[in-house]
Amino acid sequence: MALRFFVTAIGTDSGKTIFSSILCEALGADYWKPVQAGLPGDTDTVRSLVSNKKTFFHEEGIKLKTPASPHAAGKKEEVEVSTQRIEIPQSTNHMVIEGAGGVLVPLNDNENVIDLAVKYNAEVIVVSNLYLGSINHTLLTLDWLNKNNIPVRGIVFNGDPNPESQEIILKRSGLEELLHIYKEEEITKKVIKKYAERLREKL
Numbered sequence: 001m002a003l004r005f006f007v008t009a010i011g012t013d014s015g016k017t018i019f020s021s022i023l024c025e026a027l028g029a030d031y032w033k034p035v036q037a038g039l040p041g042d043t044d045t046v047r048s049l050v051s052n053k054k055t056f057f058h059e060e061g062i063k064l065k066t067p068a069s070p071h072a073a074g075k076k077e078e079v080e081v082s083t084q085r086i087e088i089p090q091s092t093n094h095m096v097i098e099g100a101g102g103v104l105v106p107l108n109d110n111e112n113v114i115d116l117a118v119k120y121n122a123e124v125i126v127v128s129n130l131y132l133g134s135i136n137h138t139l140l141t142l143d144w145l146n147k148n149n150i151p152v153r154g155i156v157f158n159g160d161p162n163p164e165s166q167e168i169i170l171k172r173s174g175l176e177e178l179l180h181i182y183k184e185e186e187i188t189k190k191v192i193k194k195y196a197e198r199l200r201e202k203l
C-alpha cells in the first residue's frame with residue numbers, strides 16, 4: 001500500500017525540506033508542498049537533492065510569493081488559503097507532503113497547517129532541532145498532537161547531538177527516533193543518499 005507522510009517541525013527553517021528529500025530518496029516517494037509561502041520554493045530544492053528517477057514532483061497546491069505565515073501571505077496577495085481549496089494530487093506512489101513552519105502556523109483565521117495532514121490522512125513525522133530551548137518547543141508540539149489525537153510516526157533530530165535533550169524528548173513522548181541529521185558543511189545529493197540509506201532501515 002502506498003504510504004503517505006506529512007513532514008512537520010518545531011518551527012520554520014528546521015530541516016523539513018532536507019528531511020523530505022531524504023524520505024523521498026529512501027522510498028522513491030513523490031514530493032508535494034501543499035502551501036508554499038516564499039519563492040523560490042521547496043519543490044525546487046528537493047528536486048535538486050533527490051537522485052532517484054521514481055520521485056515525481058507535484059505542483060504546489062497554493063503558491064505565494066511572500067515569505068511569511070500562509071495566512072499573512074494570503075491576505076497580502078489576496079489569495080484565499082484554506083484546506084478546502086487544496087486537493088491532494090493523484091498518485092499511486094508513496095507521497096511525502098511537506099508542511100510550512102510548525103503545526104499551528106495559520107492558513108487562515110480558523111485553520112492551521114496541521115489540518116492538511118488530517119485532511120490527507122497522512123502519518124506525521126516531526127523534525128526537532130537541538131538548540132537550547134528546543135526541548136520545550138518539541139514537547140509542546142508533541143503534546144498538542146497527542147491531545148488532538150493526531151498520531152506521530154516518529155521524530156527526526158537535526159543538529160549537533162545533545163543526548164540529554166534527545167533522551168528526555170524520547171522518554172516523555174514514547175516515540176521512536178527515525179533519524180539524526182548532523183550539521184553538514186554542505187547539503188548535497190551524496191549527503192541525502194547517505195541519510196536515505198540509514199532511514200530505509202527504520203521504515
Ligand SMILES: Nc1ncnc2c1ncn2[C@@H]1O[C@H](COP(=O)(O)OP(=O)(O)OP(=O)(O)O)[C@@H](O)[C@H]1O
Nearest residue numbers: 012013014015016017018100101181182183184187
Ligand atoms: N543538518 C543540516 N546541516 C546543514 N544545513 C542544514 C541542516 N539542516 C538544515 N540545513 C539548512 O538550513 C536551512 C533551512 O532548512 P530547511 O529548508 O530544510 O527548513 P524547513 O523546515 O524546510 O523550512 P520552511 O519552514 O521554510 O519549509 C536550509 O538552508 C538547509 O540547507
Ligand SMILES: C[C@H](N)[C@H](N)CCCCCC(=O)O
Nearest residue numbers: 012037038067068069100101
Ligand atoms: C517563510 C517561511 N520559510 C515559511 N514558508 C513559512 C513560515 C511561517 C512561520 C510562521 C510562524 O510560526 O511565525
Ligand SMILES: [Mg+2]
Nearest residue numbers: 016017042098
Ligand atoms: Mg521547507
